[in-house]
Amino acid sequence: xxxxxxxxxxxxxxxxxxxxxxxxxxxxxxxxxxxxxxxxxxxxxxxxxxxxxxxxxxxxxxxxxxxxxxxxxxxxxxxxxxxxxxxxxxxxxxxxxxxxxxxxxxxxxxxxxxxxxxxxxxxxxxxxxxxxxxxxxxxxxxxxxxxxxxxxxxxxxxxxxxxxxxxxxxxxxxxxxxxxxxxxxxxxxxxxxxxxxxxxxxxxxxxx
Numbered sequence: 013x014x015x016x017x018x019x020x021x022x023x024x025x026x027x028x029x030x031x032x033x034x035x036x037x038x039x040x041x042x043x044x045x046x047x048x049x050x051x052x053x054x055x056x057x058x059x060x061x062x063x064x065x066x067x068x069x070x071x072x073x074x075x076x077x078x079x080x081x082x083x084x085x086x087x088x089x090x091x092x093x094x095x096x097x098x099x100x101x102x103x104x105x106x107x108x109x110x111x112x113x114x115x116x117x118x119x120x121x122x123x124x125x126x127x128x129x130x131x132x133x134x135x136x137x138x139x140x141x142x143x144x145x146x147x148x149x150x151x152x153x154x155x156x157x158x159x160x161x162x163x164x165x166x167x168x169x170x171x172x173x174x175x176x177x178x179x180x181x182x183x184x185x186x187x188x189x190x191x192x193x194x195x196x197x198x199x200x201x202x203x204x205x206x207x208x209x210x211x212x213x214x215x216x217x218x219x220x
Contacts, residue, residue, distance in 0.1 A: 076205015
């Protein structure tokens, strides 16, 4: 009987030791880290759109943005245009800069033709050479073949608004000639950027 009691005690002690070892073993088992799911973003399908480049003016076509500066550039290289200056109507043609030709009919009915030559501008009156043409021819030559962009009293041109000139929407610029005091008004087409009218004092040049 005594031996049986001792055996039972030893058995219980062994079971308790195994239980403690199992618990300790369970505590040291590695724990799987939680799975973190991140949202994935679909690739963008929007392509970058490059801004359209403004074209460049050529002698045969003005491609301006309506600005005063680009209008002057277009005027400088233009291969030609029809003009009316203070009632005198004619044409300016330009093979290359410095090789201009101006033909117009004056208010008195006389046809004048001026051509740039190595020696200067040569004028003919109704087909006959004129060594000393009237001052009118010089005025028309300067206004139609050269860009007279004087120093401005305001420092720069002023935008006066948008108006319709000859059926075209045009940007109106204003400035005062710092040397002569003449008021200048320039209208530039918003369609192609060319000058359509330029008034300097009492003189008005219209281009078509």
